[in-house]
Amino acid sequence: MSELLEHAYEVVVVGGGAAGLNGALMLARSRRSVLVIDAGQPRNAPADGVHGLLARDGMPPRELVERGRREVRHYGGQVITGEVVGATRNATAFDIALADGRHVAAGRLLITTGLVDELPDVPGLRERWGRDVVHCPYCHGWEVRDQPIGVLATGAASLHHALLFRQLTDDLMFFQDTQPDLPEEQAEQLAARGITLVTGAVDGLEIKDDKIEGVRLASGTVIPRAVVAVASRMVARAGFLTDLGLEPVPHASGMGEHIPADPAGRTAVPGVWVAGNVTDLSAQVGSAAAAGALAGAQINADLVAEETRRAVEAWRSA
Structure with a gap:
């Protein structure tokens, strides 16, 4: 990296997506010294556009990020490309280690590194991910409406997934794959909604001319489909937090693993906040950005409280 770093910042934000940039924006507007470190591996990179975000619906993900970076920099914040590989804490600050060997100190941390989607081991899923292999009916549903869709069962939440996509097409199939037989009540729901089991x-997926033609069964039968919906297992990107005592734990929903936090993003480790998909696995861009803004405001308030405490101590001693 060519960017010049200061030795220390009041806040370092790890992750430069919607949550991280909105948190940094709140902090920079509060006249805090803030550094955003972004590895440049956004989860939504394969998508053509961000959807369901008021006044920005359909905007390409990278354009949204670039606009956010400009806004943070406009208020004095710093944004760099880099990978954080470790974080420790000494008596006065957090020490952040980057992959290129550099270190920066931070008074507070905001972690917004998002998550990794773990997909079933089905040939073709990863290659088509974010295009005609989709996971979210709210993010991609309108774009695949009225097409032949196949929902691939991956766990207990897959039935709910199928019912949501049924709102978008009359031609829906539920591929049970190797999952256990459905309880009678769930099978009845599929039948009642006209979903073929x-x-x-x-x-694997049958692909031709850079698009899905169908779902191929182990028997060799190919079931024509244009779109495949699959619920991924979502795991927080947070391996570098281990030395601080923060590790992803199973989410109560069964969707994957996250970093727990209170509603404002405060973790069990003093001085460390989280926002976005690293803690809220189902957060979309809008809610991730809002969570980042809330966490940024809470961090600023925490810094104000510390500064006030020190000022009172100094005033009393004087």
Whole structure:
């Protein structure tokens, strides 16, 4: 990296997506010295546009990020490209280690590194991810409406997934794959909504001319589909926090693993906040940005409280 870093910042934000940039924006507007470190690996990179975000619907993800970076820099914040590989704490500050060997100190940390989508081991899923393999009916549903959609069962939440996508198309199939047989009540729900149940192990996707043509079963049968919906297992990107005593734990929903925090983003480690998908696995761009703004405001308030405490101590001693 060519960017010049100061030795210490009041706040370092790790992760430069919607949550991180909005948190940094709040802090920079509060005249805090803030550094955003972004590895440049956004979860939504394969998507053509961000959807469901008021006044920015359909904007390409990278354009949204670039606008956010400009706004943070406009208020004096610093944004760099880099990978954080470690974080420790000494008596006065956090020490942040970057992959290129540099270190920066921070009075507070805001972690917004997002998550990793773990997909079933089905050939073709990863290659088509974010295009005609989708996961969120609110993020991608309108774009795939009225097409033949197949929902690949991956766990207990898959039935709910199928019912949501049924709102978007009349031609929906539920691929049970190797999941256990559905309880009678759930099978009845599928039948009542006109969702076709397909049994048999899924062997892969049939792809031709850079698009999905169907779902191939282990038997060799190809079921024509244009879109495949699959619920990924979502795991927080937070391995570098281990030395601080923060590790991803199973989410109560069963969707994956997250870093727990209170509603304002405060973790169990004093001075460390989280926002966005690293803690809220189902957060969309808008809610992630809002959580980042809230965490940024809370961090500023925490710094104000500390400064006031020190000022009172100095005033009394004088």
